[in-house]
Amino acid sequence: MLNFKGMRFPIDVILVCIRWYVAYPLSYRHLEEIMEKRGVSVDHSSINRWAIRFLPLIEKLSRKHKRPVGGSWRMDETYIKVKGVWKYLYRAVDKQGKTIDFLLTAKRDMAAAKRFFDKAMRENGVPNKVAMDKSCANKAAIDAVNADRDVPIVVRQVKYLNNIVEQDHRAIKRVTRPMLNFKSFRGAGCVLAGVELMHMIRKGQFTIDGADATSFADQFYALAAQVRPV
Template sequence: MKPTLTPALARIFKRLHYPFDVMLMCVRWYVAYGLSVRNLEEMMAERGIQVDHSTVHRWAIKLLPVLEKAFRRHKRPVGRSWRVDETYIKVKGHWKYLYRAVDKAGQTVDFLLRAHRDKAAAQRYFEKSIDQNGEPETVTIDKSGANLAALEALNAERDTPIKIRQNKYLNNIIEQDHRAIKRRTRPMLGFKTFRCARILLGGIELMHMIAKGQMKDGGGGQTPAEQFYLLAM
């Protein structure tokens, strides 16, 4: 029996004129593993499916925002002790900054790509993370003055301030977590536009969270691949 797609994905698939299982599989492989779109073009050709690498990229850009939005409705709550850090991502030959946080158990709190590494960027990241995940009790950061200034600005508006810890060594857990994201972005050889970078990083983070068991409805024995496909239904 053919599965029923979400209305948003059904509209997208109707315009793309390819079997939905082929598109979903290519997109999942792209964000789950260290593969380039040219790798995927060759892998599909070996299976008798002719698809251009630029088409795979277009599928990812169209489908991933819908899948990430669906995942956020099924994301497990995170702990209230966060480790926050940013890592470098190259976009059109220039370094941009991916703000990320995990809780003390290593579960991803949230992420946000920003053009600059300053107080405004950090504050926007904290506001987004709190809006999506609730307020933390404690936030651990490194010696970044921008992150400290952003948290102090947020605390100035709160009756119960967030406890701030500045300790580089306590942030090893988030630095280790960055590596999983970097392993997937390396074969992409940099991003051509900020928009594409934001969408593809969202897809990589989505698959990374699923692999860490952060999807509520994934406790019934489904594999990470099956959980990813469930987001389309």
Template sequence: MIKTPNTVVSKVLKRLHYPLDIMLTCVRWYVAYPLSLRHLEEMMSERAVSVDHSTVHRWAIKLLPALGKAFGPRKQEVGRSWRMDETYIKVKGEWKYLYRAVDKAGDTVDFLFRAKRDKAAARCYFERAIAGNGVPETVTIDKSGANLAGLNAINADREVPIKIRQSKYLNNVVEQDHRAIKCIVRPILGFKSFRCTRIILGGIELMHMIAKWQMKSDGGRLHSVPKQFYDLVK
């Protein structure tokens, strides 16, 4: 049982009145497995816990940003050879774009949800990824002109340019990694707002990174994936 949540989580909990263990379990299941909110409502009912599906959604929207913030300093370093690509997510019937990159080993570099797929969005993604992970030696992209333009804009301000490779074959690593995210998204049955989509996707990416053992171990000890998630509130 978690008795002393960190400061960020404590601020969130002031407006939430369920036991923290129950809230974290629901939120973890939501971003870890292909389940809808109504599935979670039924699953908790079987455990004699009465909670409405909309309440579970509210917990996710409140808690996931705090957990993501706690994960940041604990994220393992990634390699210097990146594979970058974007995938499509539908919000209110319109396609939006989730920019993602993994390193050569398949570890997640960073992600960014954007309304448009253009040079500005690609540049914004690369600036964010570099700020959080350092400068890569090589970035592999597909034949997207927008992604190439975004990288060229980054290189224009650098003395030593990042090497750019355009190869769909070499980008299979990140394209395969997209599937783990899309698998969780599919049962959600439609996002209603850009903000909520961004938060839920951030939670799914967070859980995906933990499942890939990208969270630094506590004193060299390896914990289970669920325990690593719950440890973020400490």
């Protein structure tokens, strides 16, 4: 359970700050200034701590409300800079563009790709087929998965099929670009969980009562509400 006990600021202030951070291209200092204009004096470092502490928990617990994804996956990786060094964000979407899963890794190799596939399949089931680029590491990872299966996953290394996931990367990069590089690998993973969560909310991927008539903001708060202390 998410524990807000002992926090100096009200829960609503915390949730507003972390939602704005992962929903819009803002820095922590931008948020500090915005909150100051609204009569709330909060240091940017506090918002950073809230994001790292709460965003991955909200994203993890929201998964039970996530709609099922399709069995045809498009998988690719993009670059995320952490402490001035490029790291790798593995992502997959189905043919409808719905986010399947994501994983930040320090390296871009077969082991990293295999960890991504293991995580994605554990959370979303096994796909019928996977489209990817010509990466040898990614192909080796899915071959390793297939080695333990009676019915292998069909692999299609056709570049144009991956256009949908490459376009989907842009929504994530648009939000992370103004963050001015992440200062730690752990912090990057925590914040990216929140960015991906907001992106999935925008794509209507959660079963929330009245979602069709509810704003994206209220859907985020509804998912966060499930982990508030009673």
